[in-house]
Every structure is written in structure tokens, then in C-alpha cells.
Amino acid sequence: xxxxxxxxxxxxxxxxxxxxxxxxxxxxxxxxxxxxxxxxxxxxxxxxxxxxxxxxxxxxxxxxxxxxxxxxxxxxxxxxxxxxxxxxxxxxxxxxxxxxxxxxxxxxxxxxxxxxxxxxxxxxxxxxxxxxxxxxxxxxxxxxxxxxxxxxxxxxxxxxxxxxxxxxxxxxxxxxxxxxxxxxxxxxxxxxxxxxxxxxxxxxxxxxxxxxxxxxxxxxxxxxxxxxxxxxxxxxxxxxxxxxxxxxxxxxxxxxxxxxxxxxxxxxxxxxxxxxxxxxxxxxxxxxxxxxxxxxxxxxxxxxx
Numbered sequence: 001x002x003x004x005x006x007x008x009x010x011x012x013x014x015x016x017x018x019x020x021x022x023x024x025x026x027x028x029x030x031x032x033x034x035x036x037x038x039x040x041x042x043x044x045x046x047x048x049x050x051x052x053x054x055x056x057x058x059x060x061x062x063x064x065x066x067x068x069x070x071x072x073x074x075x076x077x078x079x080x081x082x083x084x085x086x087x088x089x090x091x092x093x094x095x096x097x098x099x100x101x102x103x104x105x106x107x108x109x110x111x112x113x114x115x116x117x118x119x120x121x122x123x124x125x126x127x128x129x130x131x132x133x134x135x136x137x138x139x140x141x142x143x144x145x146x147x148x149x150x151x152x153x154x155x156x157x158x159x160x161x162x163x164x165x166x167x168x169x170x171x172x173x174x175x176x177x178x179x180x181x182x183x184x185x186x187x188x189x190x191x192x193x194x195x196x197x198x199x200x201x202x203x204x205x206x207x208x209x210x211x212x213x214x215x216x217x218x219x220x221x222x223x224x225x226x227x228x229x230x231x232x233x234x235x236x237x238x239x240x241x242x243x244x245x246x247x248x249x250x251x252x253x254x255x256x257x258x259x260x261x262x263x264x265x266x267x268x269x270x271x272x273x274x275x276x277x278x279x280x281x282x283x284x285x286x287x288x289x290x291x292x293x294x295x296x297x298x299x300x301x302x303x304x305x
Contacts, residue, residue, distance in 0.1 A: 021096075025131075028134065030074065031062075033129055033131075033139055034076055039127050040141065044124040047124040056080065056081055059076075069094065070101055070102065071098075075088075087144040088144050089143070090139050090140075090141050093137065096135040098138065101244070102126070109140075110123045112204075115197060119238075120239060120240045121145065124142060145218065148217055148218055149218070150164060150216075151164060151184065151209075151211070151215065154173070162175070163175035177230075179227045186292065186295055186299055187234070188214065189296025190297070190304060191240055192207070192258060192300065193258070197246070201249065203249055204247075207242075207280055207284075208283035209281075213240065214239065254280075257279055258293065259290070261280050262284060263290060265287045266278060266281050266283055266284050
């Protein structure tokens with residue numbers, strides 16, 4: 001008999017996180033989507049290099065990691081026969097009708113990784129299934145950057161600063177010192193510029209840079225570091241983690257949109273976002289200074305790695 005996953009219940013309030021299903025239905029769908037010998041399970045492990053040896057891996061647990069408006073994020077934990085830990089991340093659609101959006105983001109991130117592996121995360125696989133009595137479930141899998149830090153700025157506070165959600169030793173928000181505030185904004189802009197796909201004329205759109213779009217690898221360090229050393233660590237460990245939309249646009253026009261749109265404070269409820277006038281900056285929660293935008297564009301053009 002196949003071993004079932006143990007679910008690690010890290011939800012404080014499950015109904016808050018799960019939008020399109022009830023909790024029991026959602027977890028049943030997740031188990032079917034990620035079941036051992038499921039298409040997503042096998043294709044992911046093959047992409048990780050296990051080939052025919054994937055059958056020797058033992059499913060251990062599903063661990064809730066994070067949530068967004070479109071997807072919930074789980075860590076899938078397996079073990080080898082020698083008890084070596086093997087993990088990957090599954091990003092699972094919040095609602096049945098989100099399947100096409102989840103697939104589109106998987107394809108966007110895959111395309112970006114193939115061109116900019118040093119700036120993005122490695123994608124593994126995508127699949128969608130029909131779960132009896134519930135409906136459609138969709139998910140993509142991606143490399144697990146365990147203990148990564150999410151770049152975040154709280155739009156609910158007018159005085160809030162840029163910082164990270166740090167999972168160590170417990171999940172908490174840390175605001176950056178002043179010298180990293182400016183550098184964070186520069187990298188938000190620079191990453192968009194650097195990830196423009198010149199051959200196809202595609203730029204990243206529908207960004208939510210104040211949360212969800214960027215992470216820092218766990219090796220990032222800034223406490224008890226000199227500003228120059230901390231800035232270097234920020235740049236080296238910065239990664240793009242979301243790409244909801246790629247928009248067809250000439251490069252110079254894309255730069256002009258960045259220059260104009262990031263002068264404006266936006267949220268997902270902003271009229272200019274809802275009516276489609278804003279193409280890139282869907283959620284910055286603050287207006288950027290034009291000089292910082294230009295510096296970010298220059299950094300993206302020249303590279304910072």
C-alpha cells in the first residue's frame with residue numbers, strides 16, 4: 001500500500017487562506033494532485049534528476065509554507081531509503097477557475113529561468129486534474145529554497161519600510177536598515193529590466209513588488225555586517241519568484257512604462273490597475289522617486305551579479 005503524506009498543520013485559520021474550496025475538499029485535492037505515482041509527482045522527480053529511481057523515495061509529509069491571492073504554497077517532503085531528506089515546492093491554485101493562470105505563470109517562469117537562471121528559480125513541472133466531487137485542481141512545482149526570505153512592505157502602514165519575512169527561528173517580519181531601503185527599490189526595478197526577453201520582445205507585467213514577487217536565498221545576511229558587505233549579500237541572493245504576465249512590448253517602451261508607472265503608488269484595488277491602464281506596476285504600495293527609478297534601470301542594464 002502506498003504511504004500517505006502526513007499533513008503538517010501550520011494554518012492559524014484555514015478559512016482565511018483557502019478561498020475557492022472548503023478546507024477538507026482542498027486537502028483531498030492536494031493529496032490527489034501530489035499523490036505518489038501521480039503525473040505531477042513523477043514528472044517533478046524526473047526533472048530533479050531521479051529518473052527511474054524516484055520509486056525508491058518515501059513520501060513523508062506536506063508542509064504549508066505560504067499563501068497568495070492565486071496560489072497556496074506547500075513543501076513536499078520525501079526521504080531516501082537512507083533517510084536523506086528530499087523536498088520540492090508545489091504552488092497550488094486557490095480556485096478551480098485559476099488553472100489557466102497557474103499554467104501561464106509556470107510557462108512564464110520556465111521561460112525566464114531558461115534565459116536568466118541566476119535571477120530566477122528553477123521550475124520542474126505543471127499539471128491539472130479533475131477531483132471527483134470537487135472540480136479542477138492545478139499546480140506547478142519548483143525548486144525548494146528552504147528558509148528563503150520574502151521581500152515585503154506592509155501597505156497597511158503609511159510609515160512601513162521594506163524588509164523581509166524571515167522564517168528563522170520563527171516566521172516574523174524584519175524591517176531593513178535605512179541603507180538597504182534604497183537598495184531594495186533599486187533591485188525591484190533592476191530585476192524587471194534585466195529579465196526583459198529581447199528576442200521575443202517580452203517584459204514582465206502585473207507585478208506585486210511589495211510582496212510575493214521577490215525572495216532572498218537563506219544565505220542572505222545583513223545583521224552585524226558593514227553596509228557594503230550587506231548590500232553585496234542582498235544583490236547576490238536576490239531572486240524573482242513570480243511572473244503572472246509577460247507583455248509584448250518594445251524594450252524602450254517597456255523602460256518608459258517603468259519610468260511612468262512606478263512614480264505612482266498602486267494597490268490591486270487602484271482604479272488604474274482595475275481598468276487595465278497600468279500594465280506593470282499592479283502593487284507597489286508606494287510611489288518611487290524618479291531618480292531611484294533611473295538608477296534601478298541603469299543597474300538592470302549593466303547587471304549587478
